[in-house]
Amino acid sequence: MSAVARKICLLGDFAVGKTSLIRRFVEGRFDESYLSTIGVQISRRTVTLAAPDVTLNLYVWDTAGSEPFTAVVRSYYQGARGAILVCDLTRPDTLQSLTKYVREMSAVNKAMAFVVVGNKVDLAGQREISDAMLDEAAQQYNAPWFLSSARTGENVEEAFQVLAGQLR
Template sequence: MARERKFVFKIVVIGDGAVGKTSLIARFAEKTFQAEYKPTLGTNIVIKELKLDNNNIKLLLWDIAGQAKWRDVRHLYYKGAQGCILVFDVTRPGTFDSIPSWQKDLVKFSGDIPRILLANKVDLSDIRKITTEQAQVSAKDLNAAYFETSAKDGTQVNDAFAKISSLILNKV
């Protein structure tokens, strides 16, 4: 039998304000959803342990504030990140359009680390503005795995966090 291995991975979760970063982390780590929006101030760190294959992984999920007023200090939180989750809101095209800027900033301060792109709020299909095809093209350009998620109903949330963990694990 293979020996169990233990890892600690720092993952930054980034994207514009109100795209659902905090809600995605809460859904994954605590199985909860809070409908009321409360902006993250600076950063919030959530720890979640998971088992992947024969590995015990402790994820340090850094929820980075998306509001413009935090732009000048965000890079301080990127240091030491081993993976990244880029998030946009499928109902707000501006949040999708800003993803390349987030990616550029990330690479500048963290290098070419594993990343995934999440199209969040897919439960709001009646007001969706960004198509799956548009997002898949962007994910390919970013060299990122792609998932369509809903923090509200849990759609693909666990799969997305398992994927980023797996991508990081494959690099260690």
């Protein structure tokens, strides 16, 4: 059985952990150092979904999350079937920003699947976004949501698998 190619993007403000989530999902590791993504980086991982058996080559596009790149990044959205919307649980403004990314992505691709990820759940003492706030945002985008940690790996695989399941 041949694999079906699917393009997905990780969207969110700078330093929410998009690159770290991708690295954890694709390579199974976490790097403590922070390097801001410039432009786009593309990673690939093959996933097999059960019932019915489908193999997907997920092409994961990691886009810059800073405002100066917005016009350029919009062109990277072309052809995407899904997106993981990432916010940093210690920075409430990053949850509010997701609306902008959904609007931009939906303008380019009409039928999109979304998953919301509240990242950095391992920083429990610094958390400022509640489950209720995440749930409210996810409902706006008709999306499931996860609390995750790229550092520990908590719910990273699950979030990507749920999105992949919507892309059959």
